[in-house]
Amino acid sequence: MRTHARAVVVGGGAVGASIAYHMAKAGWTDTLLLERDELTAGSTWHAAGLLPYFNMSYATTWIHDYSIKFYKTLEEETGLNAGFSVVGNLRMAQSTARMDEYMTYATTAESVGVPFEWLTPAQMKDRWPLLRTEDLEGAIYHPTDGYINPADVTQAMAKGARQRGVEIMRRVQVDGFTRRGDEWIVHCRRMLDRGGNLIGGGETFDITCEHVITATGNHAQRTAAMIGAYIPAIPVEHQFIVTExxxxxxxxxxTHGEHPVLRDADAKWYVREERGGWILGPYERNAPACFKFGVPDSFRADLFPLDLGRIEQEYMSMIHRIPSTENCGLKDDFNGPICYTPDGNPLIGPAPGVENFWFAEGFSFGITAAGGAGHYLSQLITEGEAEIDMWSLDPRRFGGWVNREYAAKKNEEAYEHVYILHHPDEERPAARGLRTAPCHDRMAAAGAQFGQVNGWERPNYFAPAGFDDHAARSFRRGGWWQYVEAEAKAVRETAGLFDATAFAKHRITGPGATRFLDWLTCNKLPRIGRINLTYGLTDKGTIRTEFTIVREGEDQYYLVTAGAAQAYDHDYLVKEAARKRDEFGWIEVQDVTTQWGVFALAGPASRDILKEIISDATPENALTNKAFPWLSAKNIDLGMCPVKAIRVAYTGELGWELHHPIEMQNYLYDLLMQAGEKHGLKLCGARAQNWLRQEKSYRAFGSDLGRDATPLEAGLDRFVDMDKDFRGKQAMLDTGIRSKCITVLIDGPDDADPWGREALLHDGAVIGRLTSGGYSVAFGKSIGIGYVDPALAAVGTRLKARMFNKTWDAEVVEDSPYDPGNAAIRMNG
Known part of the structure; x- marks a missing residue:
């Protein structure tokens, strides 16, 4: 009986088989895969096997691209035909907005190297005469993808894993995990078949290993609960039918080859050929979540009853698009569980709170993603980092406040939104209003149009009463644009107030705190009463986290990080502190996010506004550069509210972040608004802030900064102290400069700005991509931040930016093109 392995993979579907294969390929041949039933017995067996490239996520596009290329190599390696039918994928559009979506996606595909073609309705009809095309605007066609047999590709990966040394044990149920020292004990039992039902009762045994990787599909919640965690991976019913x-x-x-896979996104379905008939797979409204509290032990390769009434509209639209299907009878039907997450992306990466435990769960497009997920996750485990930034897929992007009710509502929404227009500024409506700052109602009354970050409601912009945010969304300059422009101008000319309560906030204290943070971050630590911007690096020398550090005492620090990364950063800080306590001394990590509200006040009039309300014997002097210099922090009183004031502004203007007891937020809000009225204070949202920070070349974590670039590649040399040792320093130096972060001004279309996903070209070749985009009120044109070949990063270099299938002139400008000398930030008074 096997009792030890270096790594144990739990789950024998397509994802689990891919992980086992790629772990062995990476050299970890002492890998064991456990499956409670038979390989492919979960959602893999009833998957339609489609391999769509289309995805608005840069990381997921890389994952899908790897899978499609990898699957084509399996037969040569293993001798097993993976059942890949490379028939192409035609994604049709009924509206100009849908074509805008495709063009927005296509520039990401171009930067990854994904092949595609544009087709007119006439061209579609000529190539595929069974289609009705007169009511279409056009289509994007991927010639290199198609569909695959899920069982065949899983078995091929499993054989490839075995050939590389992996052992696969079937009918083994995992009942728990115990952490002992530096190892995991996986508690197992044999499953017995009684009349077609798998039951316990077989022998129990333990397997000791260094790493556990779970790919348990519909059972993900049960799996996570075994280590005291919760992950929002809940299945949703998905139906598809097969015609005669x-x-x-x-x-x-x-006279023709096999018909391509069809997707009519506006009709919310896919269709592919199946033995002379068709498979129709709709993504309808009101598909219910299932197994909210776990999968019954008796559920094996089972299905739910079909609900044809729920998909009648999609069925009729298939007949409209392919008229010959009207007289086809139904041959078969499927309604099975497919796991989803609240944002539709899988959970790939470390489990929170424990060491060497990894999730690969929540795959709504598991066949498409399996190959790439196994590849990049195995890099994370065996090399410490993947070659792409996996932040957008990290399991810790969902905080501990997420529960089953929230996950069920959001997962149903994610299913329904598979084919709903994916505006870059989309804000989905389900489960909203859950996390609100005290000032929420006041801001709503003032016209706030809210987005959400980590569940927090946060104003995106402010608009007049009766304004419809949903109707204002667009792939171009939507109805919101004029209001964001006015907010950005107000910050440059008078003052703006932003709700920044969603920032993640931690206190790091204890006798080991200073040595710990000095090792963890690449910049000098600030003196007491001062602040520094700095970065925590990975062992590969790339950017793991961005910190604003306020030093409150000799061994007392207040850390501010991205709001979306609260759980991600908390887990990181706690784990790293635990590893270093023996070396540095006791380190206390406290998440204080919900204790402190934050207002960001910025603009030339911000000092005058604070003078009106600061409780100081000489308020005219309390806020001068001498008394309160840039990049410093002081405890001040604004009226009756004690405030931790930080002299910094993400907009590049004179300004302060005002961190305050959250229960006093409404009092402080009213005080600021009253004092600011005569100074032209304007409420502002996240979109204006995003534009303004790009004028200062301030990089944003999660888009411009991530685990695929070092601080030196990101142009953050001034925040790196080369005179000290810090985590990842040598790896950062050894990596060199593979690409360089730049700011560009773009002479783009009159009705659109970049979103931060556009390809950058030089002499017709793709040489980089934008990671942020927007509009500059200072220069009156589009602006963006991105990465290019270092040889093309010099100021003045002329590039092209791809927007809406056209290229537009772009010029590399100096860092901080607005106020490069920081005169506005340092403005005295």
Missing amino acids: KDPALVDYRR
Whole structure:
């Protein structure tokens, strides 16, 4: 009986088989895969096997691209045909907005190297005469993808894993995990078959290992609970039907190759050929979540009853698009569980709170993602980092406040939104209003149009009463644009007030705090009463986290990080502190996010506004550069509210972050608004802030900064202290400069700005991409931040930016093109 392995993979679907294969390929041949039933017995067996490239996420596009290329190599390696039908994928559009979506996606595809073609309705009709195309605007066509047999590709990966030394044990149920020292004990039992039902009762045994990786699909909640965690991976019912043979299709095949996969996104379905008939897979409204509290032990390769009434509209639209299907009978039907997450992206990466435990869960497009997920996750485990930034897929992007009710509502929404227009500024409506700062109602009354970050409601911008944010969304300059422009101008000319309560906040204290943070971050630590911007690096020398550090005492620090990264950063800080306590001394990590509200006040009039309300014997002097210099922090009183004031502004203007007891927020809000009225104070939102920070070349964590670039590649040399040792320093130096972060001004279209996903070209070749984009009120044109070949990063270099299938002139400008000398930030008074 096997009792030890270096790594144990739990789950024998496509994802688990891929992980086992890639772990062995990376050299970890002492890997064991456990499956409670038979390989492919979960959602893999009833998956339709489609391999769509289309995804608005840069990281997920890389994952899908790897899978599609990898699957084509399996037969040569293993001798097993993976059942890959490379028939192409035609994604049709009924509206100009849908074509805008495709063009927004396509520039990401171009930067990854994904091949695609644009087709007119006439071209579609000429190539595929069974289609009705007169009511279409056009289509994007991927010639290199198609569909695959899920069982065949899983078995091929499993064989490849075995050939590389992996052992696969079937009918083994994992009942728990115990951490002992530096190892995991996986508690197992044999499953017995009684009349077609798998039951316990077989022998129990333990397997000791260094790493556990779970790919348990619909069972993900049960898996996470075994280590005291919760992950929002809950299945949703997905139906698809198979028709009888279509005589018109049979006739078409006599002179043509296999029909491509079809997607009519506006009709919310996919269709592919299946033995002379068709498979229709709709993504309808009101598909219910299932197994909210776990999968019954008796559930094996089972299905739910079909609900044809729920998909009638999608069925009729298939007949409209492919008229020959009207007389095709139904041959078969499927309604099975497919796991989702609240944002539709899988959970790939470390489990929170424990060491060497990894999740690969929540795959709504598991066949498409399996190959790439196994590849990049194995890099994370065996090399410490993947070659792409996996932050957007990290399991810790969802905080501990997420529960089953929230996950069920959001997962149903994610399913429904598979084919709903994915505006870059989309804000989905389910489960909203859950996390609100005290000032929420006041800001709503003032016209706030809210987005959400980590569940927090946060104003995106402010608009007049009756304004419809949903109707204002667009891939171009939507109805919101004029209001954001006015907010950005107000910050440059008078003053703006932002709700920044969603920032993640931690206190690091204890006798080991200073040595710990000095090792963890690449910049000098600030003196007491001062602040520094700094970065925590990975062992590969890339950027793991951005910190604003306020030093409150000799061994007392207040850390501010991105709001979306609260749980991600908390887990990181706690784990690293625990590893270093023996070396540095006791280190206390406290998450104080919900204790402190934050207002960001910025603009030329911000000092005058604070003078009106600061409780100081000489308020005219309390806020001068001498008394309160840039990059310093002081405890002040604004009226009756004690405030931790930080002299910094993400907009590049004179300004302060005002951290205050959250229960006093409404009092402080009213005080600021009253004092600011005569100074032209304007409420502002996240979109204006995003534009303004790009004028200062301030990089944003999660888009411009991530685990695929070092601080030197990101142009953050001034925040790196080369005279000290810090985590990842040598790896950062050894990496060199593979690409360079730049700011560009773009002479773009009159009705659109970049979103931060556009390809950058030089002499017709892709040489980089934007990671942020927007509009500059200072220069009156589009602006963006991105990465390019270092040889093309010099100021004055002329590039092209791809927007809406056209290229537009772009010029590399100096860092901080607005106020490069920081005169506005340092403005005295």
